Amino acid sequence: xxHRESGYYKTxxxxxxxxxxxxxxxxxxxxxxxLFFGLFPAxxxxxYISVINxxxxxxxxxxxxNILVGYTGQISVGHAAFMSVGAYTAxxxxxxxxLPFWITLPAGGFMAMGVGLIVGLPSLRVKGLYLxxxxxxxxxxxxxxxxxxxxxxxxxxxxxxxPRPSLAGWDMDTQxxxxxxxxxxTALAVIGTLNLARSRIGRAFIAIRDQDIAAEIIGIxxxxxxxxxxxxxxxxxxxxxxxxxxxLGIANYEMFQLPIxxxxxxxxxxxxxxxxxxxxxxxxxxxxxxVVVRVFMETVGVYFVEGVYLAQVIAQMRLILFGGLIxxxxxxxxxxxxxxxxxxxxxxxxxPFSH
Amino acid sequence: xxxxxxFLFELVTNGILTGLMYSLVAVxxxxxxxSTDAINxxxxxxxxxxxxxxxxxxxxxxxxxxxxxxxxxxxxxxxNWGLERVVLRPMIGRxxxxxxxxxxxxxxMFRGLGPLxxxxxxxxxxxxxxxxxxxxxxxxxxxxxxxGAGISLAFLAAFGWFFMKSRKGVAMxxxxxxxxxxxxMGINVERYFALAWMLAGVVALLxxxxxxxxxxxxxxxxxxxxxxxxxxxxxxxxxxxxxIVGGIIVGVVEALAAGYLDPIVGGGTKDFTxxxxxxxxxxxxPYGIFGKPIIERI
Numbered sequence: 001x002x003h004r005e006s007g008y009y010k011t012x013x014x015x016x017x018x019x020x021x022x023x024x025x026x027x028x029x030x031x032x033x034x035l036f037f038g039l040f041p042a043x044x045x046x047x048y049i050s051v052i053n054x055x056x057x058x059x060x061x062x063x064x065x066n067i068l069v070g071y072t073g074q075i076s077v078g079h080a081a082f083m084s085v086g087a088y089t090a091x092x093x094x095x096x097x098x099l100p101f102w103i104t105l106p107a108g109g110f111m112a113m114g115v116g117l118i119v120g121l122p123s124l125r126v127k128g129l130y131l132x133x134x135x136x137x138x139x140x141x142x143x144x145x146x147x148x149x150x151x152x153x154x155x156x157x158x159x160x161x162x163p164r165p166s167l168a169g170w171d172m173d174t175q176x177x178x179x180x181x182x183x184x185x186t187a188l189a190v191i192g193t194l195n196l197a198r199s200r201i202g203r204a205f206i207a208i209r210d211q212d213i214a215a216e217i218i219g220i221x222x223x224x225x226x227x228x229x230x231x232x233x234x235x236x237x238x239x240x241x242x243x244x245x246x247x248l249g250i251a252n253y254e255m256f257q258l259p260i261x262x263x264x265x266x267x268x269x270x271x272x273x274x275x276x277x278x279x280x281x282x283x284x285x286x287x288x289x290x291v292v293v294r295v296f297m298e299t300v301g302v303y304f305v306e307g308v309y310l311a312q313v314i315a316q317m318r319l320i321l322f323g324g325l326i327x328x329x330x331x332x333x334x335x336x337x338x339x340x341x342x343x344x345x346x347x348x349x350x351x352p353f354s355h
Numbered sequence: 356x357x358x359x360x361x362f363l364f365e366l367v368t369n370g371i372l373t374g375l376m377y378s379l380v381a382v383x384x385x386x387x388x389x390s391t392d393a394i395n396x397x398x399x400x401x402x403x404x405x406x407x408x409x410x411x412x413x414x415x416x417x418x419x420x421x422x423x424x425x426x427x428x429x430x431x432x433x434x435n436w437g438l439e440r441v442v443l444r445p446m447i448g449r450x451x452x453x454x455x456x457x458x459x460x461x462x463x464m465f466r467g468l469g470p471l472x473x474x475x476x477x478x479x480x481x482x483x484x485x486x487x488x489x490x491x492x493x494x495x496x497x498x499x500x501x502x503g504a505g506i507s508l509a510f511l512a513a514f515g516w517f518f519m520k521s522r523k524g525v526a527m528x529x530x531x532x533x534x535x536x537x538x539x540m541g542i543n544v545e546r547y548f549a550l551a552w553m554l555a556g557v558v559a560l561l562x563x564x565x566x567x568x569x570x571x572x573x574x575x576x577x578x579x580x581x582x583x584x585x586x587x588x589x590x591x592x593x594x595x596x597x598x599i600v601g602g603i604i605v606g607v608v609e610a611l612a613a614g615y616l617d618p619i620v621g622g623g624t625k626d627f628t629x630x631x632x633x634x635x636x637x638x639x640x641p642y643g644i645f646g647k648p649i650i651e652r653i
Binding site for chain 2: 069073075077121122125126128129130132133134136137140141144262265266269273312313315316317318319320322323324325326327330331334
């Protein structure tokens with residue numbers, strides 16, 4: 001991921017697909033682990049850790065969407081709705097039956113998976129635009145059903161308070177403790193996706209993305225794999241929803257509305273479709289964007305905007321920047337931040353020579 | 356007349372009129388899809404930005420209505436021409452998710468830019484028509500809805516003629532069918548793309564002004580864009596008649612849901628019943644009532 005190779009030496013496909021192409025990769029992973037699990041939480045203040053926590057949650061959700069959109073080539077505009085399914089499942093299990101997180105978290109994931117499989121059914125008949133609109137419909141319908149079923153949401157526009165996750169009597173209630181909790185599942189999700197992409201399933205997904213009729217002709221069961229992609233993607237979304245709920249301590253349908261689905265689409269577009277590293281870049285980038293805009297406006301913007309309008313202008317600036325960045329990346333660098341990173345790496349691969 | 360029946364009758368007539376006003380917004384979407392094969396998730400935002408410009412000219416500069424409308428028209432033509440050049444043209448031939456995301460990006464930018472430039476307050480657009488409802492036999496009609504429905508029908512008829520009979524319309528259909536073949540036949544494909552987006556801008560101006568008069572101009576107007584999808588899916592993505600029929604179905608279903616379902620389940624059904632209907636249509640007849648089936652080749 002971060003190592004520098006001296007040239008191209010791969011002679012087999014197996015070598016090309018290895019997770020650890022060089023011994024130094026393992027060292028790099030160890031360094032990353034020490035940084036993220038040892039140094040960062042020890043050195044940073046609660047504020048920075050809370051920002052990283054949000055990034056970690058976004059990475060899990062974005063990885064799920066990238067499995068569906070980036071690897072399989074299907075479209076979903078209803079990702080946030082699946083997150084809400086996971087979140088409410090976990091919230092209800094945790095408050096009604098006092099179940100621990102290691103039951104509610106997979107339960108939320110599987111519940112979202114079930115709903116995702118149902119929503120994925122239209123993908124068997126329609127694709128492209130039609131699928132986008134079908135998933136948009138799913139977003140509205142799921143949101144409405146959750147909001148208007150008191151048994152799930154506790155009443156119209158109510159929110160459920162969720163207890164902090166606890167493991168063997170240890171309550172995780174500070175930001176640092178939540179950091180370990182979230183980071184563990186984020187790491188699992190990253191490893192899972194990396195391995196999925198190089199397995200038989202991942203290759204089938206990519207074949208369907210590149211040309212689904214051709215994929216069917218060479219013997220891939222397109223319907224099964226499309227549904228599988230929907231299921232897996234929703235599972236990730238559900239888990240991200242559960243993580244978010246535990247992180248915030250409440251489940252509320254307003255955290256999972258259409259703009260959030262669009263945020264996730266933006267993450268994988270800006271990060272790079274069909275790339276795990278790109279997903280991480282994109283998720284971090286989109287999560288940091290509002291933070292940076294707010295800090296910038298509060299330090300520089302105050303000289304141009306009157307105080308009363310500041311909050312409003314920040315919201316508008318965020319929309320403009322956000323939309324502008326999506327368009328900029330689509331027009332200028334369609335393969336996203338991941339491609340920029342690859343360019344830098346390729347430059348240094350043969351540095352100091354030009355090629 | 357029986358009271359229950361009277362209620363139903365009112366819901367249906369108003370639903371039809373509102374539905375035709377939805378058609379006016381949806382026709383911009385169909386226009387672009389028909390001629391450039393692109394999917395415009397920002398049609399509601401086009402309406403919003405057009406209405407914001409007209410309302411801004413009316414309120415801030417005290418211009419007469421006709422001048423403000425002309426200003427809005429000029430703005431939308433130049434604006435959409437530029438958009439096509441800068442944003443949409445690089446998207447030609449790219450995967451569908453790229454085009455969808457580009458228009459979503461546009462939509463987000465408009466939602467930020469409009470209020471930033473013209474202020475976030477709700478602005479009125481006052482057309483010189485009365486507010487009082489017209490009672491005509493059993494009908495109980497609101498003038499702005501009638502005007503909207505009338506404009507909508509007139510425009511849809513004009514577009515129907517344009518696509519079926521006029522030389523430019525036929526060329527546009529050819530471009531939509533295959534970019535390469537129409538290029539080989541000597542059609543200037545890029546010029547027709549620009550034309551399609553500019554026409555969509557004109558439609559958005561009409562839709563924005565009519566809806567702006569009905570519900571006031573602010574970012575809420577952009578929610579109209581979400582009503583477009585059930586309309587076009589029901590009717591068929593590439594059919595002008597489909598837009599009218601789809602609009603009427605959505606309008607009536609919404610009105611009936613608001614009238615009969617809302618009291619039972621506690622509100623909000625208006626927003627999602629069209630989508631439920633749409634899902635059913637998607638499962639049974641994916642290309643809509645009037646659309647043509649897509650045949651795929653490798």
